[in-house]
Amino acid sequence: MKMATYSVLSGSVALITLQNPPVNALSEAVRTGITDAVQRTLKDPQVTSVVICGQNGRFCGGADIREFAGPMSGPPLVPMIHALEAMEKPVVAAIEGLALGGGLELALGCHYRIAHSQALLGLPEVTLGLLPAAGGSQRLPRLIGLPAALDLITTGRHISASEALKLGIVDQVTDDNALKMAVEFARSVVGQPLGPRRLSTRPCHSPPDVDSVLDQALAQVWQRGRGALAPVACVGALRAAATLPYAQGMEKERELMATLFNSGQARALQYAFFSQRVVGKWQPSGARWDNSTTRTIRKAAVIGLGTMGRGIVVALALAGVSVVAVESQEKQLAAARQMVPEMLQRGAGRRGLDTPPGVISFSSGLEDVSEVELVIEAVFEDMALKRRIFSRLATVCRPGTVLCSNTSGLDIDQLAEATQNPALVVGMHFFAPAHVMKLLEVVCGPRSSPEAVATAMVLGKRMGKVSVAVGNCPGFVGNRMLKPYMEQANFLLEEGATPQQVDEALEGFGFPMGVFRMSDLSGLDVGWRVRKEAGLTEQGVEPTRMRQGQRYSPLPDQMCEGGRLGQKTGRGWYRYDGPGGRVARSDPWVQNFLETYRARHGLVPRRIATEEILERCLYALTNEGFNILQDGVAAGPEDIDVIYVFGYGWPRHRGGPMFHAGQVGLARVLEKLEHYQHSHPDVPHLKPSSLLRRLVAAGSPPVQKWREFISKDRVHSQL
Numbered sequence: 206m207k208m209a210t211y212s213v214l215s216g217s218v219a220l221i222t223l224q225n226p227p228v229n230a231l232s233e234a235v236r237t238g239i240t241d242a243v244q245r246t247l248k249d250p251q252v253t254s255v256v257i258c259g260q261n262g263r264f265c266g267g268a269d270i271r272e273f274a275g276p277m278s279g280p281p282l283v284p285m286i287h288a289l290e291a292m293e294k295p296v297v298a299a300i301e302g303l304a305l306g307g308g309l310e311l312a313l314g315c316h317y318r319i320a321h322s323q324a325l326l327g328l329p330e331v332t333l334g335l336l337p338a339a340g341g342s343q344r345l346p347r348l349i350g351l352p353a354a355l356d357l358i359t360t361g362r363h364i365s366a367s368e369a370l371k372l373g374i375v376d377q378v379t380d381d382n383a384l385k386m387a388v389e390f391a392r393s394v395v396g397q398p399l400g401p402r403r404l405s406t407r408p409c410h411s412p413p414d415v416d417s418v419l420d421q422a423l424a425q426v427w428q429r430g431r432g433a434l435a436p437v438a439c440v441g442a443l444r445a446a447a448t449l450p451y452a453q454g455m456e457k458e459r460e461l462m463a464t465l466f467n468s469g470q471a472r473a474l475q476y477a478f479f480s481q482r483v484v485g486k487w488q489p490s491g492a493r494w495d496n497s498t499t500r501t502i503r504k505a506a507v508i509g510l511g512t513m514g515r516g517i518v519v520a521l522a523l524a525g526v527s528v529v530a531v532e533s534q535e536k537q538l539a540a541a542r543q544m545v546p547e548m549l550q551r552g553a554g555r556r557g558l559d560t561p562p563g564v565i566s567f568s569s570g571l572e573d574v575s576e577v578e579l580v581i582e583a584v585f586e587d588m589a590l591k592r593r594i595f596s597r598l599a600t601v602c603r604p605g606t607v608l609c610s611n612t613s614g615l616d617i618d619q620l621a622e623a624t625q626n627p628a629l630v631v632g633m634h635f636f637a638p639a640h641v642m643k644l645l646e647v648v649c650g651p652r653s654s655p656e657a658v659a660t661a662m663v664l665g666k667r668m669g670k671v672s673v674a675v676g677n678c679p680g681f682v683g684n685r686m687l688k689p690y691m692e693q694a695n696f697l698l699e700e701g702a703t704p705q706q707v708d709e710a711l712e713g714f715g716f717p718m719g720v721f722r723m724s725d726l727s728g729l730d731v732g733w734r735v736r737k738e739a740g741l742t743e744q745g746v747e748p749t750r751m752r753q754g755q756r757y758s759p760l761p762d763q764m765c766e767g768g769r770l771g772q773k774t775g776r777g778w779y780r781y782d783g784p785g786g787r788v789a790r791s792d793p794w795v796q797n798f799l800e801t802y803r804a805r806h807g808l809v810p811r812r813i814a815t816e817e818i819l820e821r822c823l824y825a826l827t828n829e830g831f832n833i834l835q836d837g838v839a840a841g842p843e844d845i846d847v848i849y850v851f852g853y854g855w856p857r858h859r860g861g862p863m864f865h866a867g868q869v870g871l872a873r874v875l876e877k878l879e880h881y882q883h884s885h886p887d888v889p890h891l892k893p894s895s896l897l898r899r900l901v902a903a904g905s906p907p908v909q910k911w912r913e914f915i916s917k918d919r920v921h922s923q924l
């Protein structure tokens with residue numbers, strides 16, 4: 206039953222308990238319950254103090270986000286919290302588990318706060334495209350000062366009870382029963398003056414250079430936010446707290462919230478929140494998030510200690526897995542021996558650990574992996590080499606060892622064929638740097654067992670990753686969609702755009718890096734190797750700009766042939782200060798190279814509008830997403846969106862490519878694809894997906910309904 210209950214302890218302490226599992230969110234029923242309880246408290250002369258707590262050891266996860274989609278009804282939070290604060294009986298919040306968003310704002314309306322040492326506190330509204338608009342933006346700076354409030358509110362980060370104590374958000378922290386302590390505390394403060402405890406009546410202590418502090422914060426959120434509105438509104442609300450009386454600050458808070466609440470960004474960010482939870486309820490290949498048998502991994506091996514392999518070793522060790530790190534090349538092994546401990550130290554420091562929980566040993570031979578429970582192969586993308594390793598592993602490892610490949614796009618089933626037990630083979634596709642990036646694609650081959658898939662999914666979660674189960678096809682989900690995106694970017698260069706122009710358009714959309722800056726960072730030779738393996742770089746009887754019957758741009762191949770591999774060579778689509786340089790400068794050589802190329806091929810350059818750059822790059826990518834859904838390589842649009850937000854820099858406030866297509870309008874995306882396909886009939890990636898057509902024909906249902914639509918419509922699924 207969702208509500209807030211009222212009871213009286215020992216005749217004098219009123220206890221209000223929030224009950225709305227699992228996080229006691231402030232739904233209409235809970236708000237009604239609190240409002241009623243406050244009235245009962247006021248009327249009961251026996252009650253001398255009040256304690257508010259949450260059921261099942263969780264104080265409150267904030268406003269009920271599910272209610273945001275419908276019309277708001279029931280008592281609003283602001284007057285409810287005011288009524289609590291205005292009481293003439295001391296009110297104490299007993300914070301166990303969590304006090305987030307509206308939950309912490311409720312606690313800030315109480316006169317005292319007692320927290321359990323394991324509790325997490327925060328105002329994460331900004332991550333949902335909102336601001337703390339139940340008085341949080343006005344009360345918090347009055348309690349902890351402007352700079353600390355700016356940090357908490359604009360980042361939305363969760364803090365521990367001990368940090369909350371240091372900041373002055375809570376009055377006491379206990380390792381024991383926080384509720385019991387809060388009740389005793391409530392009794393002990395009866396009769397003490399409540400005026401100073403009411404945060405709304407306190408002045409906001411701001412630094413003398415308040416304007417410059419706020420301007421600096423604004424500049425920072427602009428830079429970090431990549432076009433996100435909520436962090437800017439948060440600074441606006443805090444400016445009001447610092448410069449206006451409380452009542453006017455509250456009015457500003459309300460106005461700013463009104464601009465955010467129904468914005469596309471808030472909808473996108475709330476969709477992103479729920480998508481992550483939908484994806485967490487995975488059920489691919491007969492495995493299930495809540496009841497699959499999995500292997501417990503205590504010891505694992507990583508084969509290949511290049512950039513990816515080193516990152517995977519660190520991520521495993523930080524998750525408490527002991528690792529055998531194997532590299533056959535002496536120089537690479539020596540580099541790993543030096544770099545891994547440093548990376549581990551930094552990683553442990555970031556997590557507040559003195560020493561990493563997993564132990565690492567280095568080796569140059571595969572025979573040392575015989576005792577591990579799981580192997581992750583991370584050598585470079587060469588099928589023959591990977592198959593040799595898998596076949597050797599099958600003989601070295603003990604029976605039952607799960608064999609994973611960190612391939613970014615090769616056929617998992619071909620690797621599985623090289624072993625005696627293909628059921629134990631799955632893909633674990635990490636993203637660089639593997640100890641930092643949150644995304645993990647778990648690739649389910651047609652013969653992968655539910656147990657092997659579930660083991661990889663659970664291990665990913667233990668490593669702090671957002672694990673997404675995907676099917677087996679070239680490039681899986683993320684890289685398969687990246688191909689048409691990069692292809693369009695190259696075609697745009699042929700037609701007259703510059704790398705800067707394309708990158709600026711994409712960065713203006715919200716990507717941290719445009720496609721060419723990103724290629725320079727990851728190395729142009731990565732894609733070159735893949736294209737070589739696919740036979741695309743060899744020129745045969747076809748015209749230069751055609752391969753396998755389709756339009757093809759040899760521009761990136763020519764860059765690689767000329768030794769321009771990106772940052773590592775100091776030259777790529779941009780020039781850098783030297784090999785390994787990070788600052789991209791436009792390069793007249795590239796301009797000249799493009800002009801010569803166009804002249805050689807009789808291409809007349811034209812001015813290309815930002816709109817066309819965005820539409821061609823993004824809709825080609827999204828169109829492939831529809832094909833992926835149709836082929837059953839991803840379980841639903843949420844899976845694709847989570848992959849793009851966590852692995853490819855898609856701006857979170859735009860939800861993900863599939864959500865974005867819904868926002869733009871599926872009919873419009875279809876119309877644009879048809880238009881561009883008409884102008885470029887030799888580019889199959891611009892041919893609208895038949896799933897997109899069927900969705901439009903079905904009246905463009907909202908993205909949350911696609912999963913159901915696809916499952917009725919789909920012939921087969923790989924998952």
Ligand SMILES: CC/C=C\CC(=O)SCCNC(=O)CCNC(=O)[C@H](O)C(C)(C)COP(=O)(O)OP(=O)(O)OC[C@H]1O[C@@H](n2cnc3c(N)ncnc32)[C@H](O)[C@@H]1OP(=O)(O)O
Nearest residue numbers: 227228230266267268269270271305306307329338339482
């Ligand atoms: C006037 C406006 C005033 C206030 C605005 C707000 O308060 S906005 C809300 C601010 N609160 C948050 O942003 C917290 C969001 N929740 C979380 O970060 C995590 O869920 C949390 C609380 C840290 C718990 O994490 P955990 O990993 O333990 O569980 P999980 O995330 O899987 O959540 C379990 C189920 O609870 C649902 N849920 C969580 N929070 C809310 C919420 N605030 N409202 C509604 N539902 C919530 C979540 O969706 C999960 O549901 P399920 O059906 O099981 O997938």
